[in-house]
Amino acid sequence: MTPSVFFQLIFNGIAIGLVYVFMASGFNLILSVTGIFFITFGMFYALGAYSTWWLTVQAGLPYFGSVAISTVATAAGGVFLYLVVMRKIRTGEQAMLRVLIASIMLVTLLTQVVLHLFGTSPRGITPIFKGHWKIAGVVIGLDRVAVILISVAILLILHFFLSRTRIGRGMRTVAFNPDVAALLGVNSEKVFITTIAVGLGLVGFAGGLMAPILGIDITMGSAGFMVLLVIILGGVGSMIGSIMSGILLGIVLAFSQFYVSAGVGQIIFFAVVGIFFFFRPGGLFGSPPPDPIDGVGSLTGSRIKSLPGRKTVIVPLAILVLAIILPQVVHNSYYMHLMILVVIFAVTGMTFTFGMRSGMINVAAAAFWGIGAYATGLLMVKGGLTFWQALPLAVIISFVLALILGGVICRFAGMSGMMFGIVFSSIVPVAFGTFELFGKQSGLTGIPGIENLGFLHFGSKASYYYLVLAFAIIGMIIMLAFTKAWTGRSWLGLGSSQKLAESVGIDPFGYRVINFAIMSVIPALLGTAYACYLGAIQPVTFGPFIGINFQIVAFVGGLGYLVAGPIVGALFMTFLPELLRVAGSYEPIITACIIILVIMFMPSGIIGSQDARLMAAWRWVSKPLRRAGTPVPVPVDREGAK
Amino acid sequence: MTLILETKALTKRFGGLVAVNSLDLQVEQGEILGLIGPNGAGKSTVFGLISGFLPVTSGTVVFDGHDITNHHPYKIARAGIARAFQQSLTFRGMTVLDNVLVGFHKSHDASLTASVFRTKGARSEEKELVAKAIEILEFLGIAHLANDRPENLPHGHQKALGVAIALASEPKVLLLDEPATGMNPSESDMMISHIHQVRKRGVTVVVVEHDMRVVRSVCDRLVCMNFGEKLCEGDPDYVTSHPEVCEAYLGKGAADVA
Structure with missing residues (x-):
């Protein structure tokens, strides 16, 4: 590497890194002041870029005017979403999880809105600053110099705003301690709205600013996931941390893009942050954040029970019989496909509830589903193994990966752990799409079907349905067995x-790693069958936006119900889009809106909100069926007499 | 007389603030030791340091002849030090009975495999634990609430449940952080009798408490702290009438008036 190449890459890296600096600063500000995990900010970056494009190219406004208008518009859009959606769910039961799901659903929603408004093709804006200087072989583009200077100015203004103005000080007070801030007379509602406006304005501004250099397309929204790494590294709430690690990410990406590819750069940065994070949970600059995730496992109002007695096998048995009979009745191949998805969604949703009980918000299920599928596909296509030989190997590979990742995440199960899991779920498809081994973006094709095994013949949709169902039941039994055991x-x-x-001697790290390994290996098990079922797999099938469906499945059904919740949720999530088919291309928008509404207004899910009625109905139905159950031994009340 | 728990020159600094300063504390096997002192004296910090939730700046904690300084909280709990928290911490979302069963964590003899496959041994152990849990709940007078949720219980019962969870871990030493705070006189009477009975089970108790009536009626010995240091120690009558203790609580000159 010549020095000129080196400095060229550093220069380019700083310019790219500024995008991450702005996005990280905006997100960090919102997270530390309001406590809202507003991961939707990635879409605001795209919105800023798209609206700048529209204003300059379509409406013919001058570039800087367009950027200014876009910044204001994105800020206003963010405040709108806060007032309509986030304000309602940011406190109360399962606030953390509901905010997470809602904000990822908003990404889906906004993606569709952008596609409808601005079309699917990538856009570009002619740079305003043309020409470049050449210093000792390093090309210094004027546009990039302008971006750097403007960014420094904006960051200085932000710093001044936070430290000197009344509202800025109010924001820092709220970030420090909301209760004390309220006692001091800080109007937290006003502070929150300002924070959202400033944070998302910054992100939108970055979109407009970088549009001429980096171009515009819809995948910009996913940049949000890499920004989480910047925040983990820089520390939650640390402005200087965001700046330093954002620029570091830019430089890593610039170098890897030059020598290998951007995908490899993302993976390297992920691995480095993972190793770093293992040893220093607080990041480079911040102190470890207070843990808003502590207590997610306490589901008030649900019926968690681990006591002997009061068991009923009738309902699960009825569901099982129904699931087994179904293919004999339904012959429509499309509906069989949907039923396979229902089974996968139900059991994967269950892994989410399973993990949540130990206080983990698991976001990596889709990634492990993909790991199982890719491992099987590779072993069969490139290794020439049969499915039954590949199956145990694929499960072992997934299990080992789950132990490694679990080791990092569970070391600090909390906000940073969750963010790291989210990044992992977006990095795995990137890895599949980057390396030749995995077939890059076109994926693995020509995965052979499953060989017959004794009297088991594979080929029809129904046979795959039964295999997936069998794996799902195995997964369910494993989870239930561990839940009923003292581990549960x-x-x-x-x-x-x-x-x-x-304080009673439970090792949080060890227990969570066991939990993580179990809940990750089950989606991988389903992935093995899924690879053979489809015959061809692509990275997009296992992306983070698919993964969020598993959490929605668990949530929509009701988190307090380990088995029934995800089954109801999976049926809902699979058939809702089918029912909305009539809406045509607006279907994803309507689906996303309905899910957001469920999250807002049914905090305990469909079953949870109907719990009393369902229980009454069940008691009435089961009266003649019920066995003489063994009631919980409650001793006679001796104190109560007085 | 054998020492079960001892701190040697235990010190904790939060930045520039010295919360606990070179504290030597001896706890004898089988006694009920009271730790008193005005707000901010560092009593709860001492509990945090002993149980491993706060990192020790310097000094050592010796439990049962072993150095446990800066060990992970779960290891200290397994060694035999249990703690009932000030803010009546319970496992929300689980029944009262399950709360206590979680406390039995370290007394499971059945292996994980046995428990997962629900072997006969594991099931009978489970039954035994439920019986033991109910026994502890009865002992603390809240057995009739076994199927309720802790978040629905009145304050006094929540405190009792906190003690029940700690007792379930079968400790040698129990650290009680303000067990009677916020209780009415009849509730605190109950707590007094509970603490006496806990000792009868062979558990050494260290209690931090502000309610002097409770302190006088349960403690064999008192240690008074102020500004992170030990002010004096001895039997309750001696300590509570000590001029420096009055001064620490009421300010200079108060001792003369009293």
């Missing part, structure tokens, strides 16, 4: 209060 109770304790659980 220790997980529940951890999820409810880590501090108290530790």
Whole structure:
């Protein structure tokens, strides 16, 4: 590497890194002041870029005017979403999870809106600053110099705003301690709205600013996931941390893009942050954030029970019989496909509830589903193995990966752990799409079907349905067995209060790693069958926006119900889009809106909100069926007499 | 007389603030030791340091002859130090009975495999634990609430449940952080009798408490702290009438008036 190439890459890296600096600063500001995990900010970056394009190219406004208007528009859009959606769900039951799901659904929603408004093709804006200087072989583009100077100016203004103005100080007070801020007379609502406006304005501004250099397309929204790494590295709430690690990411990307590819750069940065994070949870500059995730496992109002007695096998048995009979009745091949998806969604949704009980918000299920599928596909296509030989190997590979990733995430199960999991779920498809081994973007094709095994013949949709169902039942039994064992109770304790659980001798790290490994290997098991079922797999099938469906499945059904919740949720999530077919291309928008509404207005899910009625109905139905159950031994009330 | 728990020159600094300064504390096997002192004296910090939730700046904690300084909280709990928290911490979302069963964590003899496959041994162990849990709940007078949720219980019962969870871990030493705070006199009477009975089970108790009536009626010995240092120690009558203690609580000159 010549020095000129080196400096050229550093220069380019700083310019690219500024995008991440702006996005990280905006997100970090919102997260630390309002506590809202507004991952939708990636889309605001895209919105800023698209609206700048529209204003300059279509409406013919001058570039800087367009950027200014776009910035204001994105800020206003963010405030609108805050007022309509986030304000309602940011406190109360399962606030953390509901905000996460809602904000990812908003990404889906905004993506569709952008596609409808601005079309699918990539756009570009002619740079305003043309020409370049050449210093000692390094090409210094004027446009990039302008971007750097403007960014420095904006960051200085932001710093001044936060430290000197009244509202800026109010924001920092709220970030420090919202209750104290309220006692001091800080109007937190006003502060929140300002924070959202400033944070998302910054992000939108970055979109407009970088549009002439980087171009515009819809995948910009996913840049949000890499920004999470910047925040993990820089520390939640640290402005200087965001700046330093954003620029570092830009430089890493510039170098890897030059020598290998951008995908490899993302993977390297992910691995480096993972290793770093393992040893220093607080990031480079911040102190470890307070843990808003502690207590996610305590599901008030649900019926978690680990006691003997009061068991009923009738409902699960009826569902099982129904699931087995179904292919004999339904012959429509499309509906069989949907049923396979329902089974996969139900059991993967269950892994989410399973993990949540130990206080983890698992976001990596789709990634492990993909790992299982790709491992099987590779072993069969390139290794020449049969499915039954590939199956155990694929499960072992997934299990080992789950232990490694679990080791990093569970070391600090909390906000940073969750963010790291989200990044992992977006990095895995990137890895599939980057390396030749995985067939890049076109994926693996020509995966052979499953060989017959004794009297088991594979080929029809129904046969795959039965295999997936069998794997799902195995997964379910594993999860239920561990839930009923004393591990289940220790997980529940951890999820409810880590501090108290530790004080009775429960090792949070060890227990969570076991939990993580189990809940990750089950989607991988389903992935093995899925690869053979489809015959061809692509990276997009296993992306983070698919993964969010598993969480929605668990949430929509009701988090308090380990088995029934995800089944109801999976049926809902699979058949809702089918029912909305009539809406044509507006279907994804309507689906996303309905899910957001469910999240806003049904905090305990469909079953949870109907719990009393369902229980009454069940008691009425089951009266003649019920066995003489063994009630929980409650001793006679001796104190109560007085 | 054998020492079960001892701190040697235990020190904790939060930035520039010295919360605990070179504290030597001896706890004898089987006693009920009271730790008193005005707000901010560092009593709860001492509990945090002993149980491993706060990192020790310098000094050592010796439990049962072993150095446990800066060990992970779960290891200290397994060694035999349990803690009931000030803010009546319970496992929300689980029943009262399950709360206590979580506390039995370290007394499972059945292996994980046995428990997962629900072997006969594991099931009978489970039954035994439920019986033991109910026994502890009865002992603390909240057995009739076994199927309720802790978040629905009145304050006094939540505190009792906190003690029940700690007892379930079968500790040698129990650290009680303000067990009677916010209780009415009849509730605190109950707590007093509970603490006496806990000792009868062979558990050494260290209690931090502001309610002097409770302190006088349960403690064998008192240690008074102020500004992170030990002010004096001895039997309750001696300590509570000590002029420096009055001064620490009421200010200079108050001792003369009293």
